[in-house]
Amino acid sequence: MAAESAVAPKRAPQKPGAIAQLRHAFTGLRREETIAGYLFLLPNLVGFIVFMLFPILFAFYIMLTDWSLAKAPEFVGLKNFETMVNDRLFWKSLGNSFYYTFVAVPTGIFIAFWLALALNRKMRGIIFFRTVYFLPQITLTVAAATIWRWIYQPEIGMINHILEIFGIDGPKWIHDTKWAMPSVIIMSNWQGIGFAMLILLAGLQGIPEEYYEAASIDGASGWQRMRYVTLPMLSPAIFFVVVTSLIGAFQSFDQFYVLTEGGPAHATTPLTLYIFQNAFSFFKMGYGAALAAVLFVIILIITIIQWQLARRWVFGFEEDE
Amino acid sequence: MIRKIAFLMTILALLSFGFAASAQDMTDWTCGTVDGDMAGAITITGWEGPGEVDKFLLAFDEFFGEYYPNVEQILNTGVNWGDYWTTLPAQLAGGAEIDMAWMHDTRNDTFAANGWALNLDSYLESCPIPGWPDKFVASQVDAFNYQGSQYAIPYDLAPGGLYINLDLFEEAGLEPPGEHTSFEEFTELAIALTQDTDDDGDTDIWGISNLVSVGRGAGGAYWIIKSFGGELFNEEITSSVMNSPETTAALQWMADLLWDSGAHPTAESIAASGFTTEFLFANGNVAMHYALNDAASRMWELAGDSFNWTVVPTPTGPAGRYNFIGGSAFSIPTSAAHPDLSYELIRFTLANPDHLCRTAAMGAALVSQSEFHNCAAPDDAPYADAYHEVFSVIGARDGVHPPYHSKYLEWESSVWVANMDLLWTGEERDASVVVQRAHDQTNELLGG
């Protein structure tokens, strides 16, 4: 229900009953639009029902079972959720997921935003630079992890080599339980920034030049143009990047898997990796699915909160329907 | 190298053909339960990829060519090790019919306990494998035995040993360690060989490497614990006994190599390359390198004869001599469509003397049939004699593996690695602290 109020128009003139609303939708002027709307959604809905509905229902069922994958699932009710309460690795990996998400996402988006602004300029060779910043996305992950391990190597590695020039004794990076997570965050931002940058860049390209011209004629300063043209017009793209980055960060797996394998001492084991281990190494698929449900609920709550907040700042949400 | 192997193969193939011509008339390698005209497909999956798996593929082809010409082999080999252990359970859980699957000792009990792997006892009884179990290496037969039943047949063994840079020993005027070297003597050697050649305060040559590694399972420490007289679990594997003074002393000895004497590179030093830790030895930066037998061929490729090197046995402890052995096996999933055929194939692959020497020679590891151990190292390799002595004779004799059980993987990840990593990263340097915590958590896991 929160979802409904989150996306409902702000100034709904009157609130007719749902049935009346439906009847209204299928009659008169709106009829054609309603039918068109559902038709446009049809390919996605069919795809969803055919390919996702069964797996999702199944996942929701097995979280209530003990399932070793080999034998038939055994119904245990909420036992898996009770187990979680005293599972120290669950709490640790949950904490790691939060740590990772709430550091990696804001820093990543901040950098990507400025990078996108810089790369939005019309200048010679800009495509080359865009490609450079996108390269990490397409570099073989194993190759990337290998070089990052070298970069992080405390004795001969690149970072500590540079720090040494400034007289700083660098940390042990991925070999230190406190520094391992920041190390993963740096690498995954390096890899992921191209994605956010590209979306924001596409958003910037979509802002009509006329808006800037009008603002200039009104005597707006650079900052004012940023505040009153760029940010509002870019807000749907920013919102998209924020929402999907948060979802993506909570679900990230690869960078942990290849760089640190969750170590040392589980310092970089996020919930996804723990789910993965439970499902495929410990053969506790039921427990894994229950953990996944927790992750799902967390992401859902965070997304709904963002939706609520979106009305205040995102273009296209306050639109009157 | 490839050409050498090919040449060797050709010779061996010719030889085995010679023998085969006379031998095959006498032995029928089927068990009589499958129709020779059977048509259909057999699905085989494993992690070994091109180069390694060829030795088995040749045997598979021989088997089907001879007995079941109408059967098609669907081979899904070369699935990267880490991925294999996701793929196999997922496919089996999804209902895939897999007839034969590569199995590893660390996973056997989990697969057996959860009903994934077929109990092979009745097969072993009705159609015995020649030489089973006497000619197979005992610790590996045991590693794939769960609660008294056999769930997989081992095809290799991977014993640990010490790779020795003879030049560094000669420079230091020291003798390489041997089978009877004690852990104290070993420590002294390691310290004496550790050097800072350019006096910049950083070690350039380490006495010993790869004895300790962040994230490594219990197999890497278990033989040391046993040598010190310690243990991990009680006999029934229902509770922990790892807080004993002996187990603690063994782990403290390992930690001291890192943090006390500095004779062992710390985790960050060996992680300089993302590939393997062998490069340090191959580059002449290490006097003694702990590794399994399969490292020999890599060392030969990496280091070649750029310096003199050999292999020697690991030390002997106050409680005797124990040698780590790991290894792999062939198993039949319970969902197999043609389990009888799979069993015949395994039997042929692991016991037919006509090809076993070839099979052993083509792999980095040994075939677990002890009779063929001397085929394992290529004759032209300078390390062949030492390899044979250290791994096939001494290693196989003293072989020991951690007490595997149905929750072994979970225990290794959530208890062992979680605590021992603190010791290997230097966050905690007192072994008794981590051992006590691991002890309590083990009891929690095994009791729960």
Added chain:
Amino acid sequence: MATASARKGSLFGQKQTKILTDLVLYVVLSVVGIIFILPFAWMVANSFKDIRGIYTYPPTFIPEVWQPENYVEAWTMTYFDLGFLNSAIVAAAVVLGQLFTASLAGYAFARLRFPGRDKIFLLYISLMMLPFIVLMIPLYVQMRAFGWVSTLQAVIIPFLFTPWGTFMMRQFMVTIPRELEDAARIDGCGFFRTYWLIILPLTKPALATLAIFTFVNTWNMFLWPLIILGKPKVKTLPLILASLQNQSGMRTPWHLIMAAATFVVIPVLMAFVLGQKYYVRGIVTSGIKGGG
């Protein structure tokens, strides 16, 4: 800072300021760019080394022994060319399918009014929130029921539908000025024609972005193909690459893997550079003038 003043320069049209900011920007972008390009360059450098060069300690960047024949060897590896073809088929099909389904749904969610729209939207994007790990096995069961195990359609058809892409298309379509559409509607265009003739051309940067991302993701898709594609002949490139690095292996041919990985990147790189064409020809500059 550099970027804020950059905007100013370009708008005020002062040539000197622009050249200066451009210069500063070039320097900054180049310095930061080195970090971004380094691992890629390292991968390419390693693809020219021999196996010993790869294991040199400490690692060196420039190959001591140049071995360009790694590329020939990589290309002639078993199933490599077939894997290339399989990957190309999968990527092309998924990209086209997603562009179509996501832009259709995105348009409906952004522009059309119908009951339950926003609820369906939130429900649809919440599909992104369930980790794929727990959906994998039931999806495998389903693929078996369809008889699609070890076929390419198993990695194509379930992935033609995308909440992520739909969300993205919606976000871009809400910024399109409504006047354009209204004009088309008044001219008697139906909803589909409006979508096809007005909206799609105006969302080229977004479509290009979606195409690039779908291409990259599909090209690199690993876990699902690994599990569902059990036969060598249907395997995609990442699976073939991964099979070369068998951990228990005797000798992982890293020089060949790096050469193969460089091969693998080339189509993605080309897709990216081609996609850039649609970035420059942005939306409304052509749109408003054409439509208005």
